[in-house]
Amino acid sequence: MAGQSLSKPPIHVDASYYSPIDGGIVLANVDEFLAWTRANSLWYMLFGLACCAIELMQTGGPRADLDRFGAVFRASPRQSDMIIVAGTLTYKMATRVKILYDQMPEPKYVISMGSCSNCGGLFDLGYSVCKGVDKIIPVDVYVPGCPPRPEALTEGVIKLQEIVKRDRYLRRKVAA
Amino acid sequence: MSVASVSSSGEEMLLNMGPQHPSTHGVLRFILRTDGEVISAVEPDIGFLHRSIEKIAEIVTFEQFMPYTDRVDYLAAMNANHAWARAVEEIAHIEVPRRAQVIRVITDELNRIISHLLGGVGALAMDLGAVTPFLHAIRERETVNDIIESLCGARLTYNYVRIGGVWYDLPRNFADRTLEFLDHFEPALDEFDRLAGQNKIFKERLAGVGVVSAKDAIAHGLVGPNLRASGVKYDLRRNMPYSIYPELEFDIPVGQGILGTVGDCYDRYWVRIQEMRESVKILRQAFKMLPDDKTIKAKLPSVLKPPAGEIYVAVEAPRGEMGWYLVTNGGPKAHRGRVRTGSYAAMSAIRFISRGLMIADLVACIAAFDTIAPEVDR
Amino acid sequence: MTSDEIIARLTQKFGAEKIQRVKPEGVPQPVAIVAADTLRAAVKYLQEDPELDCGYLATICASDFLPEEKKTKSADGQEKIEKIPGRMEVAYHFGSYAKNHRVNLKVVIPSRENPTVPSIYSLNPAADWFEREQFDLLGIQFDGHPDLRRLLMPEDWQGYPMRKDYQQAPEWRGIPTSRENSHDLFLKRLAAEEAEEAAEEKLS
Numbered sequence: 001m002a003g004q005s006l007s008k009p010p011i012h013v014d015a016s017y018y019s020p021i022d023g024g025i026v027l028a029n030v031d032e033f034l035a036w037t038r039a040n041s042l043w044y045m046l047f048g049l050a051c052c053a054i055e056l057m058q059t060g061g062p063r064a065d066l067d068r069f070g071a072v073f074r075a076s077p078r079q080s081d082m083i084i085v086a087g088t089l090t091y092k093m094a095t096r097v098k099i100l101y102d103q104m105p106e107p108k109y110v111i112s113m114g115s116c117s118n119c120g121g122l123f124d125l126g127y128s129v130c131k132g133v134d135k136i137i138p139v140d141v142y143v144p145g146c147p148p149r150p151e152a153l154t155e156g157v158i159k160l161q162e163i164v165k166r167d168r169y170l171r172r173k174v175a176a
Numbered sequence: 177m178s179v180a181s182v183s184s185s186g187e188e189m190l191l192n193m194g195p196q197h198p199s200t201h202g203v204l205r206f207i208l209r210t211d212g213e214v215i216s217a218v219e220p221d222i223g224f225l226h227r228s229i230e231k232i233a234e235i236v237t238f239e240q241f242m243p244y245t246d247r248v249d250y251l252a253a254m255n256a257n258h259a260w261a262r263a264v265e266e267i268a269h270i271e272v273p274r275r276a277q278v279i280r281v282i283t284d285e286l287n288r289i290i291s292h293l294l295g296g297v298g299a300l301a302m303d304l305g306a307v308t309p310f311l312h313a314i315r316e317r318e319t320v321n322d323i324i325e326s327l328c329g330a331r332l333t334y335n336y337v338r339i340g341g342v343w344y345d346l347p348r349n350f351a352d353r354t355l356e357f358l359d360h361f362e363p364a365l366d367e368f369d370r371l372a373g374q375n376k377i378f379k380e381r382l383a384g385v386g387v388v389s390a391k392d393a394i395a396h397g398l399v400g401p402n403l404r405a406s407g408v409k410y411d412l413r414r415n416m417p418y419s420i421y422p423e424l425e426f427d428i429p430v431g432q433g434i435l436g437t438v439g440d441c442y443d444r445y446w447v448r449i450q451e452m453r454e455s456v457k458i459l460r461q462a463f464k465m466l467p468d469d470k471t472i473k474a475k476l477p478s479v480l481k482p483p484a485g486e487i488y489v490a491v492e493a494p495r496g497e498m499g500w501y502l503v504t505n506g507g508p509k510a511h512r513g514r515v516r517t518g519s520y521a522a523m524s525a526i527r528f529i530s531r532g533l534m535i536a537d538l539v540a541c542i543a544a545f546d547t548i549a550p551e552v553d554r
Numbered sequence: 555m556t557s558d559e560i561i562a563r564l565t566q567k568f569g570a571e572k573i574q575r576v577k578p579e580g581v582p583q584p585v586a587i588v589a590a591d592t593l594r595a596a597v598k599y600l601q602e603d604p605e606l607d608c609g610y611l612a613t614i615c616a617s618d619f620l621p622e623e624k625k626t627k628s629a630d631g632q633e634k635i636e637k638i639p640g641r642m643e644v645a646y647h648f649g650s651y652a653k654n655h656r657v658n659l660k661v662v663i664p665s666r667e668n669p670t671v672p673s674i675y676s677l678n679p680a681a682d683w684f685e686r687e688q689f690d691l692l693g694i695q696f697d698g699h700p701d702l703r704r705l706l707m708p709e710d711w712q713g714y715p716m717r718k719d720y721q722q723a724p725e726w727r728g729i730p731t732s733r734e735n736s737h738d739l740f741l742k743r744l745a746a747e748e749a750e751e752a753a754e755e756k757l758s
Contacts, residue, residue: 046196049224092226096196397680
């Protein structure tokens with residue numbers, strides 16, 4: 001409403017959520033502003049391979065909702081910011097992971113979810129299992145568990161958000 | 177609608193439905209040869225989730241192998257555990273106490289309900305484009321996840337059944353919570369059926385698509401709800417009973433061609449909905465059969481060494497017959513274990529069923545067969 | 555019919571040298587060992603006979619047995635070492651829906667070099683992928699299968715993984731096939747630090 005002082009909240013809200021903005025101007029770093037927008041809109045590529053994929057789906061489901069972090073699933077690598085590798089990686093699939101990772105546009109992040117993609121996990125004794133997805137692509141966050149609970153994956157996404165907020169995108173040198 | 181005659185004008189196109197796709201059935205790859213939108217040949221390329229589980233059966237002992245059986249079919253982990261436990265118990269002549277048998281049936285049927293919810297009907301709806309029924313199904317599944325978590329601590333891969341019995345006894349309020357859930361679930365299932373199954377688009381996309389006759393189903397080795405939808409009345413719980421199933425009263429739903437032909441995709445959907453209703457009936461009866469004697473595990477020697485020989489034992493998992501062909505050599509580890517799963521045969525049968533279908537019909541067919549990647553690749 | 559009765563019918567039809575019933579002590583199910591040349595005829599008989607009607611093939615499971623030496627004590631207390639040569643076995647499990655019975659069949663291949671078994675693909679289309687998988691994992695050739703190639707492993711995989719003497723190559727297309735244990739890495743680092751401290755102490 002015009003003319004009303006903004007030092008008093010117009011509706012009753014909890015004090016910790018109310019932040020006064022004097023005169024409607026916000027001062028920030030361009031890097032920080034970009035990082036804040038990017039961290040709250042991380043679109044992940046559905047790369048569910050095995051049992052962790054079900055927990056990934058249930059994390060996106062009604063109870064532990066990943067959508068409230070701005071993270072929706074995309075099927076295509078061209079439209080996603082991050083890839084959550086959920087499940088066991090076999091050698092036959094490893095070549096495809098590399099192709100999909102290369103197709104993602106920069107800046108891109110990787111969360112490795114579950115023991116199997118962290119280090120081979122339970123199937124360490126097997127002959128056809130790649131012992132960890134970090135042999136193929138660089139990983140930012142490792143989420144342990146077999147399968148990790150939705151709360152654990154949510155914490156992994158929050159940690160990734162902190163990494164994204166610290167990322168100085170405009171000054172980042174991308175490998176050619 | 178399936179197109180019976182394939183027109184051969186124009187060139188054929190080779191299309192790859194790659195291992196990464198927005199479907200819940202896991203990493204499966206199909207190489208399609210199509211003439212426009214109509215498919216002339218499909219070849220499934222499998223092995224993207226081959227985790228060498230059968231080789232690991234030769235490396236670890238019988239008790240240590242139980243967590244691996246969870247991962248053979250993670251949506252029905254209790255049934256998979258039960259299959260391995262039954263195989264070892266048969267060849268080693270171990271008798272399971274009565275309370276453990278009733279608990280195993282209770283967890284099996286609970287698992288059947290949630291497996292059909294997510295994989296059988298929920299994923300089918302999502303693959304056809306309807307995301308809301310899938311979320312309804314997951315909401316029901318979350319309640320059961322909580323109930324099973326109070327029992328064994330895990331939401332997905334339980335590792336609960338042991339050779340000779342089960343791991344923990346039922347918690348104090350398990351029966352009350354489950355019966356409360358069942359009272360809530362029956363009307364919720366009717367609501368789900370009205371939302372998805374009575375929807376005009378759903379019906380038109382599934383009726384008459386991918387018809388499998390009874391003779392073809394037996395020849396290609398289809399089992400479970402896929403077989404029953406084609407008209408063959410065979411269920412391991414009734415025909416080769418195990419555990420306490422002879423004392424329970426339940427029906428075996430068989431496909432009746434509600435929307436035209438027997439053995440189409442709508443029949444497969446309908447059979448799964450009916451099976452969930454039968455599981456609710458079984459659960460109500462099983463809770464009344466819990467004995468007072470609290471032993472839940474037979475006493476086993478510290479190193480289990482069954483006699484040398486071979487045996488084939490199967491249970492009725494939600495995706496069909498899950499059987500272990502177990503070869504032992506008198507030592508503490510299996511010599512060779514081969515698990516026979518229902519989705520393997522379904523994937524192999526897709527090649528013959530999908531001639532003349534359109535690409536969207538193929539997606540409906542794969543979803544209606546309820547295939548899951550680790551069962552195919554192991 | 556029980557499995558024993560089915561095996562008795564098979565023995566009656568094909569003769570006792572071709573069909574042999576085996577039931578080791580303590581094992582609940584018998585197995586019929588079928589000679590390789592009568593396999594197709596026996597399967598055809600199982601499928602077409604109206605009382606047997608076994609049209610459902612549940613599984614084909616092949617196993618590998620390495621040559622071993624068994625120590626036995628002969629009658630006068632002398633220890634003898636018996637050499638058992640290696641072999642491969644291919645087991646089939648057939649069943650019938652209408653008659654509700656099951657039977658196990660087995661073919662024993664006496665050598666582990668170039669094992670061959672007739673294929674039953676033309677009799678039962680479900681055998682297609684079962685046989686391809688056993689070829690992929692164990693290297694058994696199925697005579698008469700139209701398209702025998704690898705199913706589960708990548709096409710350029712070397713070796714047959716389920717054999718008992720399989721050794722894994724150290725890398726595949728550039729991806730290393732083993733992973734260093736983090737505990738081993740820690741011990742290495744500890745050893746390096748201790749060596750450094752010992753060298754410093756020597757200097758001082």
